[in-house]
Amino acid sequence: MNVKFLNPFVDAAAEVLMAEAKINISKGTLTLQKSAMTTDEVTVLINLVGQVQGVVLFGLSEQLGMKLVSKMMDQEFSAFDNLAQSGVAELGNVISGRATVMLSDAGYQSTISPPTMITGKGVQISTLDFPRIVVPLTCEFGIMVIHLALRESQAGEWNDNFVPLIKQATTSK
Amino acid sequence: MNVKFLNPFIEAAFEVLKAExxxxxxxxxxxxxxxEYKTDDITVILALVGTxxxxxxxxxxxxxxxxxVSKMIGENITSFNSLAQSGIAELGNVIxxxxxxxxxxxxxxxxxSPPTLLLGKDxxxxxxDFARIVVPVLFDGTGINIHLALREGKIHGQTTAQMAIPSKPDIKK
Incomplete structure (x- = not known):
């Protein structure tokens, strides 16, 4: 995977957590994993399609999920209910959305899919032939792990149905 | 969910299973x-982005x-190894x-999006907030379940690749 896709996600996560939940995060040691990911209690899965394609996974514990949502909504959560799930999924959505804006500034257009929430510890998620960069983000309440399995689309793959818009119409005299 | 998104998937599944x-x-x-959906042993997840x-x-x-997988590659597969995983993900991708x-x-x-594979029951x-249509596709005394959680995309979510191409460019004299 291309490392230049990494920073937008780390920056976006820091910005969004600061803005939404007033939480400071610090980045841990990066690792590259080829094997399937074994899930934590809560996983938010978001797909990217476009010039960058692949999948982004946000793994966290229920405890951290509830803390984040409590901070976001300024309301104490004691159960990881539907509202809390929706809040965590939305957080993943906003971080990825923000990251795609940064990616697009860097010249990579992409669109994100709606988030999917996977709950249940110990399930394996395999991205098949995509190796994943794993970024642990530590905050005062725990660790959120971002898994990035992204690659640049091969020429033709994305461009098949992409027709550049005409910049200047040909003028006949 | 809009039911008109359903038939393309059923037809595609029938055609691909027949051909492959x-x-x-x-x-x-x-x-x-x-x-929520309680997973079966194996789940292939794909996202759609666009209209x-x-x-x-x-x-x-x-x-x-x-x-x-055994039928697809004409070889008896007895363990769900990485070849089989890749085969199943590919099947989801093709359908x-x-x-x-x-x-x-x-x-x-x-x-x-590229397929993601989820391994692990329950x-x-x-x-x-998406309701899902569940379509059982049955064969040889067993079957697969296709879950569709789709909605019409927002128009402003369109990318240039999805814009209509003007049939005749405006040529000024």
Whole structure:
């Protein structure tokens, strides 16, 4: 995977957590994993399609999920209910959305899919032939792990149905 | 969810199963589910982005997956190894790809994400506010469940690749 896709996600996560939940995060040691990911209690899965394609996974514990949502909504959560799930999924959505804006500034257009929430510890998620960069983000309440399995689309793959818009119409005299 | 997104997937599944694995499948009774999905042994997840957006899951048991891969590659597979995993993910990819072509004929352009494979029973997948249509596709005394959580995408979510191309450019004299 291309490392230049990494920073937008780390920056976006820091910005969004600061803005939404007033939480400071610090980045841990990066690792590259080829094997399937074994899930934590809560996983938010978001797909990217476009010039960058692949999948982004946000793994966290229920405890951290509830803390984040409590901070976001300024309301104490004691159960990881539907509202809390929706809040965590939305957080993943906003971080990825923000990251795609940064990616697009860097010249990579992409669109994100709606988030999917996977709950249940110990399930394996395999991205098949995509190796994943794993970024642990530590905050005062725990660790959120971002898994990035992204690659640049091969020429033709994305461009098949992409027709550049005409910049200047040909003028006949 | 819009039911008109359903038939492309059923047709695509039938065609792909026939062509790739020589299986004649039939449709079981449709179901509409609002609650979370408890996973089967194997789940292939794909996202659609475009004027149709959402998530598609293909859920099946280990035995069914191995039966499918065995038929696809004409070789008896007895353990769900990485070759089998890749085969099943590819099957999901081809069915969804075929369906997206059919959707595009119906006027809904969508791009699909690479497949993600979820291994492990009884995790919970939630599509949050999307209701899912569940289509059982039955063959040889077993079957796969296709879950469709799709909705019409927002127009401002369109990318240039999905813009209509003017049939005749305006040429000023």
């Amino acid at each position: 694995a020589g299986i004649t499948a039939e449709r079981g009774n449709l179901g509409l589910e609002q609650n 149709v957006e959402g998530t598609v899951y293909f859920g099946m048991s280990n035995d069914t997956a191995m039966l499918l 969804t790809g075929r369906a997206s072509v059919k959707l595009s004929v119906a006027g809904y352009e969508a791009t699909i 995790a919970t997948i939630s599509t949050l």
